[in-house]
Amino acid sequence: MTGNETDGHTNERTNGSDEQERSTGGDEETGIDPADIDIQESIGNDGLDDLDVDLESDDDTTPSSAGVDLDEVVLDEADSDSRGLFDDLLSGEPIFENKEVLRPSYTPHELPHRTDQINQMATILVSALRGETPSNILIYGKTGTGKTASAKFVSQELESTSQKYDVPCEVEYINCEVTDTQYRVLAQLANKFIEKNHALIDDRLRRLRDLRSAAADDPTQLADTRFERVADVDDRIADLEQDREEMETVPMTGWPTDRVYSTFFEAVDYNERVVVIMLDEIDKLVEKSGDDTLYNLSRMNSELDNSRISIMGISNDLKFTDFLDPRVKSSLGEEEIVFPPYDANQLRDILQHRADIAFKGEALTDDVIPLCAAFAAQEHGDARRALDLLRTAGELAERSQADTVEEAHVRQAQDKIELDRVVEVVRTLPTQSKIVLFSIILLEKNGVHNINTGEVFNIYKRLCEEIDADILTQRRVTDLISELDMLGIVNAVVVSKGRYGRTKEISLSVPIDETEAVLLSDSRLGNIEDAQPFVQARFDN
Ligand SMILES: Nc1ncnc2c1ncn2[C@@H]1O[C@H](COP(=O)(O)OP(=O)(O)OP(=O)(O)O)[C@@H](O)[C@H]1O
Structure with missing residues (x-):
């Protein structure tokens, strides 16, 4: 990518800054540190089984007291007086192997019944790996239909492939329910890229300083570089240090929006890269603060010299584009992907995949998964609801110290979730x-x-x-x-x-x-x- 397709500054832009002049470094300095890129939400895996606790630590003469697995602890009669608050709870055989995989924060490695949508996204985004700008994408679908999970999965694949082929391509995820104003979106993006640029500059500086000290002893070290003399290396180091110095992070409030925008613009254009900006719950952003952000973002490509951006909007409100300026609407909806609700059979597959990792071998009776799937399919094919039901049913079984999760636990879980919903609705x-x-x-x-x-x-x-x-x-x-x-x-x-x-x-x-x-x-x-x-x-x- 050359970044020379800009048509100058004929388009109006909120930042209004023409002073984009600065060195962006030669090829030998380009490169993205993989450590910078991490959108995967990590999960803990610390089930009770992993705990090795010394329950008899007072008696440190007993060699076998160290590292007792709680599963194997048998509390004998004599100890019953000293049973603490947690002993009863621990004495039951735990139902879960790894409960975390049923939580919304877990990003599954496999997404059954979303292959078509994932392939569509990949087909569009592959241009980023060729250094071209991918079309903007709008993803629609009701809540719990796997939009976020699929989009994150594709982003992770995109970033890992970009590292493999050493193509600068990055994905930035923003949840617009939390980050719901133009200022906050731009500030968050600006700060992300400033951070990346700092890491990039530090890496370049480290290499240049190494080169400089090697060349000071032996000037032939400069032979294959773009520097003729050691003094040129010094100049370049000074330039980079100045760039780093000038990159000021955006405060969470207080700057005029123009300034935030131009800071983001300069930060993203500092280096050659294709950036996919994922705006989850994009309808919330439009509802709260109109379509200015989308307008500005969708026009940036014509002014960027080194980088390209593409927007991926995710929404469960099918009508939100009605409120957009027609230009924004057509630019944003270049490609549209619909996520239909899951039916009971699909939900069953999804639950089965997760249950295999989440529960102990024989913990679920046969009716549990079909019933959770049926309840969630009645709602509107919501996988989140199905997973919540399964987790809650497991928790209720665990709490009642049952050995297995039964149909009754699912029904109880359904009532509990419904009651929680009512309480929340009434409270607000x-x-x-x-x-x-x-x-x-x-x-x-x-x-x-x-x-x-x-x-x-x-x-x-x-x-x-x-x-x-x-x-x-x-x-x-x-x-x-x-x-x-x-x-x-x-x-x-x-x-x-x-x-x-x-x-x-x-x-x-x-x-x-x-x-x-x-x-x-x-x-x-x-x-x-x-x-x-x-x-x-x-x-x-
Ligand atoms: N095909 C699938 N396979 C496995 N898990 C899935 C699948 N689809 C959804 N899930 C899980 O269901 C939950 C909800 O999915 P996700 O957050 O992607 O839904 P969404 O469509 O983005 O919903 P919302 O619009 O409410 O944000 C997550 O825990 C996700 O991991």
């Missing part, structure tokens, strides 16, 4: 919705069936007065009830009352006690001392 409801939900709970707790909107509204009003909250209109409260219905927290059906018109009959769809506890943990609702009088009051209206 706006206060007004919480008051409406609390009114419904109070009515149910008092044995009212087929609750109607009017009844909810009466209790709601009194609760609002009690905690000094604004009182919304009955129409608005009806809307909030519909929202609770959509979230699956209540069930509201419209029933016809003949000549009295139609009304909604509301019932709770979630466990009452847990939901009430979550509501009362909200400091405003928690202040209501005794809610009983409010329910009595419904008869007064």
